[in-house]
Amino acid sequence: MLSVIHSGSLHGIDALPIQVEVNTGERGELKWVIVGLPDAAVKESQNRVFSALGNCGFALPISRTTINLAPGNLRKEGPIYDLPIALAIIAATRQADLVHSSEFLIAGELSLSGKIRPIPGAFNLALLAKKMGKRGVILPFECAQSATFVDGIEVYGVEYLKDCVDFLRGFREIAPMQNHEQVVEAPVTNDLKHIHGQKILKRVVEIAVAGNHNLLMMGPPGCGKSMIAKCIPDLMPPPTYSEWLDILKIQSACGITIDTTCRRRPFRSPHHNVSDAGLIGGGMIPQPGEISLAHNGVLFLDELPEFKRTVLEMLRQPLENGEVSIVRSNGKLTFPCKTLCIAAMNPCPCGYFGNRQRRCICSQKQIQQYRARVSGPLLDRFDLQIEVQPVSLSSFQGNSEETPTQIVKERIAVARKIQIARANTYNADLSATQIENTCCCSRDNLVWLQNACQQLQLSARAYHKVLKISRTIADLANKPHIEKEHLMEAMQYRCFDRAWK
Numbered sequence: 461m462l463s464v465i466h467s468g469s470l471h472g473i474d475a476l477p478i479q480v481e482v483n484t485g486e487r488g489e490l491k492w493v494i495v496g497l498p499d500a501a502v503k504e505s506q507n508r509v510f511s512a513l514g515n516c517g518f519a520l521p522i523s524r525t526t527i528n529l530a531p532g533n534l535r536k537e538g539p540i541y542d543l544p545i546a547l548a549i550i551a552a553t554r555q556a557d558l559v560h561s562s563e564f565l566i567a568g569e570l571s572l573s574g575k576i577r578p579i580p581g582a583f584n585l586a587l588l589a590k591k592m593g594k595r596g597v598i599l600p601f602e603c604a605q606s607a608t609f610v611d612g613i614e615v616y617g618v619e620y621l622k623d624c625v626d627f628l629r630g631f632r633e634i635a636p637m638q639n640h641e642q643v644v645e646a647p648v649t650n651d652l653k654h655i656h657g658q659k660i661l662k663r664v665v666e667i668a669v670a671g672n673h674n675l676l677m678m679g680p681p682g683c684g685k686s687m688i689a690k691c692i693p694d695l696m697p698p699p700t701y702s703e704w705l706d707i708l709k710i711q712s713a714c715g716i717t718i719d720t721t722c723r724r725r726p727f728r729s730p731h732h733n734v735s736d737a738g739l740i741g742g743g744m745i746p747q748p749g750e751i752s753l754a755h756n757g758v759l760f761l762d763e764l765p766e767f768k769r770t771v772l773e774m775l776r777q778p779l780e781n782g783e784v785s786i787v788r789s790n791g792k793l794t795f796p797c798k799t800l801c802i803a804a805m806n807p808c809p810c811g812y813f814g815n816r817q818r819r820c821i822c823s824q825k826q827i828q829q830y831r832a833r834v835s836g837p838l839l840d841r842f843d844l845q846i847e848v849q850p851v852s853l854s855s856f857q858g859n860s861e862e863t864p865t866q867i868v869k870e871r872i873a874v875a876r877k878i879q880i881a882r883a884n885t886y887n888a889d890l891s892a893t894q895i896e897n898t899c900c901c902s903r904d905n906l907v908w909l910q911n912a913c914q915q916l917q918l919s920a921r922a923y924h925k926v927l928k929i930s931r932t933i934a935d936l937a938n939k940p941h942i943e944k945e946h947l948m949e950a951m952q953y954r955c956f957d958r959a960w961k
């Protein structure tokens with residue numbers, strides 16, 4: 461007898477419909493055959509299903525059985541078809557009449573005991589179910605919560621194969637999972653008030669977050685670069701609902717279970733050994749990389765020159781466009797990656813160049829080679845570039861009050877609102893025309909800036925960046941026009957325009 465269960469397969473961050481068909485009672489030797497471009501994990505599924513069925517008290521087919529994953533031209537990956545295959549076998553061998561099965565998309569990995577294990581893509585499958593007009597999804601309990609953020613479908617989290625069978629026969633009621641109605645604001649995990657001194661660094665970080673400007677920090681080890689980077693997600697306003705859904709879609713496709721009770725922006729900090737595909741995205745069946753996992757959040761690249769040159773060069777385009785395109789023989793996949801990129805580096809291989817407390821042991825050539833790993837065009841992606849000095853020990857003495865994250869966050873929120881109301885985008889993303897229209901300053905000030913840029917031999921691009929940063933500084937001060945003090949401050953945050961030459 462033939463039976464069909466509807467499931468889905470991840471293609472990048474979108475799920476595509478898959479039909480799991482099982483036919484039993486065929487002529488020929490007793491054997492299970494899986495067809496439909498399965499990968500190794502799918503082929504192994506028959507062993508897990510075999511064992512799970514036996515341990516849950518179901519009989520195995522006693523004749524030749526074909527399992528077809530349709531459509532046949534799509535590669536199937538991973539163990540997510542275990543549960544649909546098991547259900548289709550139970551139905552095909554007439555051990556249970558799964559009357560409700562066609563109303564749902566079903567996916568899950570099975571353990572040998574029949575327990576259902578979490579899978580990647582719960583949220584993405586729920587989106588597909590909605591698109592297909594299904595009543596809902598049946599997913600492993602552990603990962604089903606994220607699916608409840610898709611409106612208009614029912615989400616059932618199941619723990620055991622037996623429960624799922626009884627539910628689909630109509631023998632057992634399971635309550636659909638509920639969305640967390642009251643979403644609380646994420647508590648601050650890394651507070652600025654715990655960082656002593658570093659006034660300038662804190663100021664630059666505030667500007668970076670306010671205008672969404674990518675930031676490169678250069679300073680000796682232990683000066684607090686990583687510590688302050690970790691504070692940045694808490695400084696950003698919580699994601700809007702649509703930003704939150706995008707975050708869920710990408711994290712869920714990568715099998716990351718995130719806390720859905722509070723909306724937090726992602727913070728990704730890949731190690732410098734990361735592969736091209738790991739950072740940008742890719743693989744046989746392309747998956748989002750770290751840069752997309754940081755979408756609507758923060759991508760922190762520590763020890764920037766230690767990353768592979770090829771990886772760094774591949775970053776340029778996505779950082780500029782806010783999306784990654786991966787081309788494969790069977791088409792192109794696009795992943796969003798609008799992220800605030802924060803990078804940190806030492807000033808030289810030993811880390812102490814320009815340090816007043818310790819001597820640098822590197823040669824001029826070594827320092828040049830080290831810095832040259834960060835190419836000019838990549839450097840250009842960082843609007844803000846500053847040198848960080850080591851923390852002076854005097855800042856630990858006395859009880860100097862440091863401004864807490866909550867206060868800075870409120871200032872940033874005001875500045876960001878001003879930008880959205882004015883140009884519907886953040887200052888970092890202003891186009892050339894928008895810069896002309898929004899970065900207004902007096903004739904005298906403009907001449908002053910042009911002269912300053914000429915004297916320092918800054919490029920036209922750097923000139924525009926200074927204007928954008930000045931706009932953000934003026935927004936933080938709630939000033940309609942850019943004034944000279946804003947321009948002068950912004951000029952200080954382009955440290956490497958000269959140092960790199």
Ligand SMILES: [Zn+2]
Pocket residue numbers: 808809810811812813820821822
């Ligand atoms: Zn050195």
